[in-house]
Amino acid sequence: MSVKPVSCRLLAMSATAAWLALFCSVAQSQTTSVKPSSADYAAAREVTNHTHHAWRANTPTARMASRSDRQPASSAEAVASAPDSGGPRYPADLQYLGGPVVVSMESHAIYLNPNGSCTVARCWGNPTGFLRNLGKSDFIHFVDQYTGSSVNNRYRVAEESTNINYTPPATPLGDNDILALVHAVVVARSDDDHGFATGYGNEYHVFLPPGQDECFNNPDGTLSGVCYSPDNPATFFFCAYHGSADFKDIGHVLYSVEPFQNVDGCNVRPGTPNGPLADATNNSLSHETFETITDPDGDAWINIFTNVLFGAEIGDECSFLAFDATGNIVGFDPSNVALNDKNYAVQPEYDNFAHACTTKP
Numbered sequence: 001m002s003v004k005p006v007s008c009r010l011l012a013m014s015a016t017a018a019w020l021a022l023f024c025s026v027a028q029s030q031t032t033s034v035k036p037s038s039a040d041y042a043a044a045r046e047v048t049n050h051t052h053h054a055w056r057a058n059t060p061t062a063r064m065a066s067r068s069d070r071q072p073a074s075s076a077e078a079v080a081s082a083p084d085s086g087g088p089r090y091p092a093d094l095q096y097l098g099g100p101v102v103v104s105m106e107s108h109a110i111y112l113n114p115n116g117s118c119t120v121a122r123c124w125g126n127p128t129g130f131l132r133n134l135g136k137s138d139f140i141h142f143v144d145q146y147t148g149s150s151v152n153n154r155y156r157v158a159e160e161s162t163n164i165n166y167t168p169p170a171t172p173l174g175d176n177d178i179l180a181l182v183h184a185v186v187v188a189r190s191d192d193d194h195g196f197a198t199g200y201g202n203e204y205h206v207f208l209p210p211g212q213d214e215c216f217n218n219p220d221g222t223l224s225g226v227c228y229s230p231d232n233p234a235t236f237f238f239c240a241y242h243g244s245a246d247f248k249d250i251g252h253v254l255y256s257v258e259p260f261q262n263v264d265g266c267n268v269r270p271g272t273p274n275g276p277l278a279d280a281t282n283n284s285l286s287h288e289t290f291e292t293i294t295d296p297d298g299d300a301w302i303n304i305f306t307n308v309l310f311g312a313e314i315g316d317e318c319s320f321l322a323f324d325a326t327g328n329i330v331g332f333d334p335s336n337v338a339l340n341d342k343n344y345a346v347q348p349e350y351d352n353f354a355h356a357c358t359t360k361p
Contacts, residue, residue: 040187043247044179045221051298052175052216052243053313055287057228057265058321058329059236089357091317092306094146094350099299101147102200102254102292104154107131109161110185110206116165118209123260125278127207127285131157133340134286142349142361146294146301146314155293158197160189172213174223175243175257178206182255183247196250203242203254203292205285210260228259230266239266242288244297254296256288267331269322272345279345283334286346287315317350318357335359 056062109128111120120126134140135155144150162185182204190196208214208228215227215235227235242256261267261280272279291313294301303312322333334345337359348357 040180040184041176043183043249044176047179047245047247049252049297050179050243050245052241053291053295053298053311054216054226054238054241055284055291055316055319057236057239058332059233059265061233061235062237062265065237089318089320089348090355091309091312091350091357092303093352093355094294094301094314094317095304096146096301097299097304099295099297100200101143101294101300102203102296103147103149104151104156105201105203105254105293106156106158106197107289108158108185108189108197108202108204110181110204111161111163112206112208112212113163113165114168114209114212120161120163123209123277124207124258124281125274127205127258127281128157128161130278130282130285130339130344131155131289133342133344134289137339138361139337139339139346139349139359142314142351143290143293144361145351145353155289168209168212172215172223172227172229173208174215174217174221176217176221178214178255178257179245179253181206182253183250186250186253190250198247198251198253200252200254200296203256203289205256205258205288207281208257208259210262212259214257214259228257228266230263236265240284240288242292242296254292256285256292258284258288268334268345269331272334273336273343274345279334280332282344283332283346286344287319290349291315314350315347318348320347320357 111118111124135157136153140155141150185204186196186198213227213229213231215223215229218224225235226237228238229235239261240256240258244252244254246252258281261284262277266280266284267276268280268283270276274282294314301314303309303317309317320333322330324330332347334347337344337346348359351358351361
Protein backbone atom coordinates (compact mmCIF):
# COMPACT_ATOMS: atom_id res chain seq x y z
CA MET A 1 0.00 0.00 0.00
CA SER A 2 1.26 3.46 -0.84
CA VAL A 3 -0.02 6.31 1.30
CA LYS A 4 -0.32 9.84 -0.04
CA PRO A 5 1.07 12.16 2.64
CA VAL A 6 -1.10 15.24 2.94
CA SER A 7 -0.38 18.41 4.84
CA CYS A 8 -3.61 20.05 5.99
CA ARG A 9 -4.82 22.86 8.22
CA LEU A 10 -8.25 23.13 9.83
CA LEU A 11 -9.58 26.54 10.78
CA ALA A 12 -11.87 27.03 13.76
CA MET A 13 -15.42 25.81 13.24
CA SER A 14 -18.23 27.50 15.12
CA ALA A 15 -20.86 25.50 16.96
CA THR A 16 -23.61 26.90 14.73
CA ALA A 17 -21.89 26.65 11.37
CA ALA A 18 -20.61 23.22 10.46
CA TRP A 19 -18.05 24.45 7.93
CA LEU A 20 -14.53 23.26 7.95
CA ALA A 21 -11.69 25.14 6.26
CA LEU A 22 -9.23 22.50 5.12
CA PHE A 23 -6.12 23.01 3.04
CA CYS A 24 -4.14 20.03 1.80
CA SER A 25 -1.09 19.46 -0.33
CA VAL A 26 -0.90 15.91 -1.67
CA ALA A 27 2.53 14.53 -2.54
CA GLN A 28 2.61 11.68 -5.03
CA SER A 29 4.54 10.91 -8.20
CA GLN A 30 3.27 14.23 -9.49
CA THR A 31 2.37 16.85 -6.90
CA THR A 32 -1.37 17.49 -6.79
CA SER A 33 -3.06 20.21 -4.77
CA VAL A 34 -6.20 19.37 -2.80
CA LYS A 35 -7.86 22.40 -1.26
CA PRO A 36 -11.42 21.80 -0.10
CA SER A 37 -12.77 25.32 -0.33
CA SER A 38 -16.05 27.11 -0.66
CA ALA A 39 -16.67 25.20 -3.89
CA ASP A 40 -16.32 21.83 -2.13
CA TYR A 41 -18.61 22.89 0.69
CA ALA A 42 -21.09 24.29 -1.81
CA ALA A 43 -20.99 20.93 -3.58
CA ALA A 44 -21.68 19.20 -0.25
CA ARG A 45 -24.61 21.53 0.50
CA GLU A 46 -26.12 20.91 -2.91
CA VAL A 47 -26.10 17.11 -2.87
CA THR A 48 -29.34 15.33 -3.58
CA ASN A 49 -30.57 11.85 -2.68
CA HIS A 50 -28.41 11.98 0.44
CA THR A 51 -28.84 9.01 2.76
CA HIS A 52 -26.94 7.61 5.70
CA HIS A 53 -27.46 4.61 7.93
CA ALA A 54 -25.86 4.52 11.36
CA TRP A 55 -24.64 1.57 13.36
CA ARG A 56 -25.94 2.30 16.81
CA ALA A 57 -23.48 2.50 19.67
CA ASN A 58 -23.73 0.28 22.71
CA THR A 59 -24.73 3.22 24.91
CA PRO A 60 -27.78 4.03 27.06
CA THR A 61 -28.55 7.04 24.85
CA ALA A 62 -28.62 4.94 21.67
CA ARG A 63 -30.63 2.12 23.24
CA MET A 64 -33.29 4.49 24.55
CA ALA A 65 -33.61 6.57 21.39
CA SER A 66 -35.58 4.13 19.26
CA ARG A 67 -36.30 0.46 18.82
CA SER A 68 -34.84 0.58 15.31
CA ASP A 69 -31.37 -0.95 14.95
CA ARG A 70 -31.40 -2.18 18.54
CA GLN A 71 -28.92 -4.90 19.44
CA PRO A 72 -30.90 -8.16 19.06
CA ALA A 73 -29.05 -9.87 21.94
CA SER A 74 -30.03 -8.34 25.26
CA SER A 75 -29.11 -10.99 27.82
CA ALA A 76 -26.19 -13.12 28.89
CA GLU A 77 -28.24 -16.24 28.04
CA ALA A 78 -28.65 -15.13 24.41
CA VAL A 79 -24.92 -14.65 24.00
CA ALA A 80 -23.99 -17.86 25.78
CA SER A 81 -26.21 -19.89 23.44
CA ALA A 82 -23.75 -19.57 20.57
CA PRO A 83 -20.20 -20.97 20.87
CA ASP A 84 -17.54 -18.38 20.02
CA SER A 85 -20.32 -15.99 18.98
CA GLY A 86 -20.59 -17.92 15.73
CA GLY A 87 -23.55 -20.24 16.13
CA PRO A 88 -26.88 -19.55 14.46
CA ARG A 89 -29.13 -16.80 15.79
CA TYR A 90 -32.44 -16.04 14.18
CA PRO A 91 -33.58 -12.41 13.91
CA ALA A 92 -35.68 -12.05 10.71
CA ASP A 93 -35.14 -12.18 6.95
CA LEU A 94 -34.21 -9.11 4.93
CA GLN A 95 -36.58 -7.86 2.25
CA TYR A 96 -35.62 -6.41 -1.13
CA LEU A 97 -37.10 -2.99 -1.88
CA GLY A 98 -35.86 -2.79 -5.47
CA GLY A 99 -32.90 -0.40 -5.12
CA PRO A 100 -29.36 -0.83 -6.46
CA VAL A 101 -26.80 -3.17 -4.88
CA VAL A 102 -23.02 -3.15 -5.28
CA VAL A 103 -21.93 -6.07 -7.44
CA SER A 104 -18.25 -5.06 -7.38
CA MET A 105 -16.29 -2.10 -6.06
CA GLU A 106 -12.94 -0.62 -5.07
CA SER A 107 -12.45 0.75 -1.55
CA HIS A 108 -10.49 3.97 -0.95
CA ALA A 109 -9.13 4.82 2.52
CA ILE A 110 -8.90 8.38 3.85
CA TYR A 111 -7.14 8.80 7.22
CA LEU A 112 -7.51 12.01 9.24
CA ASN A 113 -4.23 12.42 11.11
CA PRO A 114 -4.30 14.98 13.99
CA ASN A 115 -1.18 17.15 13.75
CA GLY A 116 0.71 14.21 12.24
CA SER A 117 0.51 12.21 15.48
CA CYS A 118 -1.16 9.06 14.09
CA THR A 119 0.27 6.28 12.07
CA VAL A 120 -2.25 3.89 10.55
CA ALA A 121 -0.98 1.06 12.75
CA ARG A 122 -1.08 3.14 15.94
CA CYS A 123 -4.59 4.55 15.48
CA TRP A 124 -6.48 2.02 13.34
CA GLY A 125 -4.46 -1.19 12.89
CA ASN A 126 -4.44 -2.25 9.25
CA PRO A 127 -7.84 -1.49 7.68
CA THR A 128 -6.75 -1.83 4.06
CA GLY A 129 -5.06 -5.15 4.81
CA PHE A 130 -8.30 -6.31 6.37
CA LEU A 131 -10.33 -5.19 3.35
CA ARG A 132 -7.97 -6.99 0.97
CA ASN A 133 -8.30 -10.23 2.91
CA LEU A 134 -12.04 -9.79 3.20
CA GLY A 135 -12.33 -9.38 -0.56
CA LYS A 136 -10.41 -12.61 -1.15
CA SER A 137 -12.29 -14.62 1.47
CA ASP A 138 -15.27 -16.95 1.46
CA PHE A 139 -16.89 -14.66 4.05
CA ILE A 140 -17.55 -11.91 1.50
CA HIS A 141 -19.70 -14.35 -0.47
CA PHE A 142 -22.53 -13.77 2.02
CA VAL A 143 -23.46 -10.95 -0.32
CA ASP A 144 -23.85 -13.20 -3.38
CA GLN A 145 -27.46 -14.03 -2.56
CA TYR A 146 -28.25 -10.30 -2.39
CA THR A 147 -26.21 -9.08 -5.38
CA GLY A 148 -26.79 -11.96 -7.81
CA SER A 149 -23.07 -12.47 -8.49
CA SER A 150 -20.62 -15.07 -7.19
CA VAL A 151 -17.47 -13.88 -8.99
CA ASN A 152 -14.32 -14.04 -6.82
CA ASN A 153 -12.14 -11.01 -6.02
CA ARG A 154 -14.70 -8.45 -7.11
CA TYR A 155 -14.31 -6.32 -3.96
CA ARG A 156 -10.87 -4.73 -4.15
CA VAL A 157 -8.82 -2.04 -2.42
CA ALA A 158 -7.15 0.92 -4.12
CA GLU A 159 -3.36 0.88 -4.01
CA GLU A 160 -3.20 4.47 -2.73
CA SER A 161 -4.63 5.80 0.50
CA THR A 162 -4.94 9.45 1.52
CA ASN A 163 -3.37 10.54 4.81
CA ILE A 164 -4.55 14.00 5.89
CA ASN A 165 -2.67 15.89 8.59
CA TYR A 166 -4.93 18.41 10.35
CA THR A 167 -5.49 20.37 13.53
CA PRO A 168 -8.72 19.15 15.17
CA PRO A 169 -11.37 21.87 15.58
CA ALA A 170 -12.92 22.71 18.94
CA THR A 171 -16.33 21.35 17.92
CA PRO A 172 -17.27 18.05 16.25
CA LEU A 173 -16.99 17.51 12.55
CA GLY A 174 -20.27 17.22 10.69
CA ASP A 175 -21.38 14.88 7.94
CA ASN A 176 -21.28 17.91 5.60
CA ASP A 177 -17.57 18.23 6.36
CA ILE A 178 -17.08 14.59 5.42
CA LEU A 179 -18.93 15.12 2.13
CA ALA A 180 -16.78 18.16 1.31
CA LEU A 181 -13.61 16.22 2.13
CA VAL A 182 -14.62 13.23 0.02
CA HIS A 183 -15.54 15.58 -2.83
CA ALA A 184 -12.08 17.16 -2.74
CA VAL A 185 -10.30 13.79 -2.66
CA VAL A 186 -12.37 12.45 -5.57
CA VAL A 187 -11.62 15.51 -7.68
CA ALA A 188 -7.89 15.36 -6.82
CA ARG A 189 -7.67 11.70 -7.82
CA SER A 190 -9.47 12.11 -11.13
CA ASP A 191 -7.53 11.90 -14.38
CA ASP A 192 -8.20 12.33 -18.07
CA ASP A 193 -8.18 8.58 -18.72
CA HIS A 194 -10.57 7.41 -16.00
CA GLY A 195 -12.45 10.50 -14.83
CA PHE A 196 -14.02 10.49 -11.38
CA ALA A 197 -13.80 7.30 -9.32
CA THR A 198 -17.40 7.45 -8.21
CA GLY A 199 -20.61 5.48 -8.73
CA TYR A 200 -21.47 2.10 -7.30
CA GLY A 201 -18.00 0.78 -8.12
CA ASN A 202 -16.22 2.88 -5.48
CA GLU A 203 -16.51 3.57 -1.76
CA TYR A 204 -14.55 6.11 0.31
CA HIS A 205 -13.88 5.08 3.93
CA VAL A 206 -13.05 8.06 6.16
CA PHE A 207 -11.17 7.05 9.34
CA LEU A 208 -11.28 9.49 12.24
CA PRO A 209 -8.55 9.57 14.93
CA PRO A 210 -8.93 9.12 18.69
CA GLY A 211 -10.71 12.09 20.25
CA GLN A 212 -12.42 13.29 17.07
CA ASP A 213 -16.18 13.58 17.53
CA GLU A 214 -18.53 13.65 14.54
CA CYS A 215 -22.25 14.42 14.19
CA PHE A 216 -24.99 14.42 11.61
CA ASN A 217 -26.11 17.82 10.36
CA ASN A 218 -29.52 19.41 10.67
CA PRO A 219 -31.21 20.56 7.43
CA ASP A 220 -29.88 24.09 8.01
CA GLY A 221 -26.30 22.79 8.24
CA THR A 222 -25.89 23.11 12.01
CA LEU A 223 -24.73 20.15 14.04
CA SER A 224 -27.41 17.85 15.38
CA GLY A 225 -27.33 16.00 18.67
CA VAL A 226 -26.90 12.63 16.94
CA CYS A 227 -23.20 11.96 17.17
CA TYR A 228 -20.22 9.77 17.79
CA SER A 229 -19.15 11.46 21.03
CA PRO A 230 -17.56 9.24 23.71
CA ASP A 231 -16.76 12.41 25.67
CA ASN A 232 -20.43 13.46 25.65
CA PRO A 233 -22.69 10.49 26.55
CA ALA A 234 -25.87 12.52 26.01
CA THR A 235 -25.24 12.65 22.23
CA PHE A 236 -23.36 9.36 21.77
CA PHE A 237 -25.71 7.56 19.36
CA PHE A 238 -23.56 5.80 16.75
CA CYS A 239 -20.24 4.03 16.22
CA ALA A 240 -20.02 4.35 12.44
CA TYR A 241 -22.20 4.82 9.38
CA HIS A 242 -22.33 4.47 5.63
CA GLY A 243 -23.97 6.89 3.25
CA SER A 244 -24.49 7.95 -0.33
CA ALA A 245 -25.15 11.20 -2.15
CA ASP A 246 -25.46 12.61 -5.65
CA PHE A 247 -23.08 15.49 -6.35
CA LYS A 248 -23.90 17.71 -9.30
CA ASP A 249 -20.38 17.49 -10.75
CA ILE A 250 -18.88 14.13 -9.74
CA GLY A 251 -22.01 11.99 -9.60
CA HIS A 252 -23.06 9.32 -7.13
CA VAL A 253 -20.69 8.78 -4.19
CA LEU A 254 -20.65 5.95 -1.64
CA TYR A 255 -18.81 6.60 1.62
CA SER A 256 -18.46 5.43 5.19
CA VAL A 257 -17.28 7.13 8.35
CA GLU A 258 -15.25 5.06 10.80
CA PRO A 259 -14.59 6.97 14.04
CA PHE A 260 -12.08 5.56 16.52
CA GLN A 261 -13.68 2.32 17.67
CA ASN A 262 -11.64 1.23 20.69
CA VAL A 263 -13.81 3.16 23.16
CA ASP A 264 -16.58 2.06 25.50
CA GLY A 265 -19.71 1.80 23.41
CA CYS A 266 -17.96 0.65 20.21
CA ASN A 267 -15.23 -1.70 21.45
CA VAL A 268 -15.13 -5.48 21.04
CA ARG A 269 -14.92 -8.22 23.66
CA PRO A 270 -11.48 -9.16 25.04
CA GLY A 271 -9.38 -11.90 23.48
CA THR A 272 -9.63 -11.09 19.77
CA PRO A 273 -6.80 -12.27 17.49
CA ASN A 274 -5.39 -8.86 16.48
CA GLY A 275 -5.97 -6.97 19.71
CA PRO A 276 -8.74 -4.58 20.72
CA LEU A 277 -7.73 -1.58 18.58
CA ALA A 278 -7.34 -3.40 15.26
CA ASP A 279 -10.28 -5.75 15.66
CA ALA A 280 -12.65 -3.00 16.84
CA THR A 281 -11.76 -1.16 13.62
CA ASN A 282 -12.07 -4.32 11.53
CA ASN A 283 -15.43 -5.22 13.04
CA SER A 284 -16.83 -1.77 12.30
CA LEU A 285 -15.38 -1.69 8.80
CA SER A 286 -16.78 -5.13 8.04
CA HIS A 287 -20.21 -4.03 9.27
CA GLU A 288 -20.27 -0.92 7.08
CA THR A 289 -18.81 -2.64 4.00
CA PHE A 290 -21.39 -5.43 4.01
CA GLU A 291 -24.17 -2.91 4.47
CA THR A 292 -22.90 -0.67 1.67
CA ILE A 293 -22.83 -3.64 -0.69
CA THR A 294 -26.33 -4.87 0.12
CA ASP A 295 -28.06 -1.53 0.78
CA PRO A 296 -26.01 1.40 -0.56
CA ASP A 297 -28.90 3.89 -0.77
CA GLY A 298 -31.31 2.64 1.87
CA ASP A 299 -33.73 1.10 -0.63
CA ALA A 300 -32.34 -2.40 -1.29
CA TRP A 301 -32.03 -5.17 1.36
CA ILE A 302 -33.42 -4.20 4.78
CA ASN A 303 -35.86 -5.48 7.39
CA ILE A 304 -39.27 -3.85 7.02
CA PHE A 305 -41.61 -6.22 8.85
CA THR A 306 -40.17 -6.85 12.33
CA ASN A 307 -40.80 -4.02 14.81
CA VAL A 308 -37.68 -4.42 16.92
CA LEU A 309 -35.52 -4.65 13.79
CA PHE A 310 -37.41 -2.30 11.47
CA GLY A 311 -34.87 -0.60 9.19
CA ALA A 312 -32.07 -3.00 10.12
CA GLU A 313 -29.56 -4.01 7.46
CA ILE A 314 -27.49 -7.18 7.02
CA GLY A 315 -25.03 -6.21 9.77
CA ASP A 316 -27.46 -4.62 12.24
CA GLU A 317 -29.37 -7.88 12.58
CA CYS A 318 -26.24 -9.67 13.78
CA SER A 319 -24.48 -7.04 15.89
CA PHE A 320 -24.52 -8.83 19.24
CA LEU A 321 -23.16 -7.93 22.65
CA ALA A 322 -20.81 -9.86 24.93
CA PHE A 323 -21.33 -10.12 28.68
CA ASP A 324 -19.10 -11.09 31.56
CA ALA A 325 -20.01 -13.68 34.19
CA THR A 326 -21.97 -11.13 36.22
CA GLY A 327 -24.06 -9.95 33.25
CA ASN A 328 -22.18 -6.71 32.52
CA ILE A 329 -21.68 -5.76 28.86
CA VAL A 330 -18.00 -5.90 27.89
CA GLY A 331 -18.33 -4.88 24.23
CA PHE A 332 -19.60 -6.07 20.90
CA ASP A 333 -19.34 -9.79 20.34
CA PRO A 334 -17.63 -10.59 17.01
CA SER A 335 -16.69 -14.08 15.91
CA ASN A 336 -13.22 -15.40 15.15
CA VAL A 337 -13.21 -15.77 11.36
CA ALA A 338 -10.41 -16.75 8.97
CA LEU A 339 -10.24 -14.37 5.99
CA ASN A 340 -7.78 -15.38 3.29
CA ASP A 341 -5.96 -17.53 5.91
CA LYS A 342 -5.63 -14.70 8.46
CA ASN A 343 -7.69 -14.63 11.65
CA TYR A 344 -9.91 -11.66 12.47
CA ALA A 345 -12.74 -10.86 14.86
CA VAL A 346 -15.78 -9.72 12.86
CA GLN A 347 -19.49 -10.02 13.53
CA PRO A 348 -21.68 -12.59 11.78
CA GLU A 349 -23.86 -11.48 8.87
CA TYR A 350 -27.47 -12.27 8.18
CA ASP A 351 -28.05 -15.10 5.70
CA ASN A 352 -31.53 -15.17 4.16
CA PHE A 353 -30.93 -18.70 2.87
CA ALA A 354 -30.15 -20.00 6.37
CA HIS A 355 -32.62 -17.61 8.05
CA ALA A 356 -29.89 -16.92 10.60
CA CYS A 357 -26.84 -14.92 11.57
CA THR A 358 -23.77 -16.99 10.80
CA THR A 359 -20.12 -16.78 9.73
CA LYS A 360 -20.20 -19.48 7.08
CA PRO A 361 -21.94 -18.68 3.79
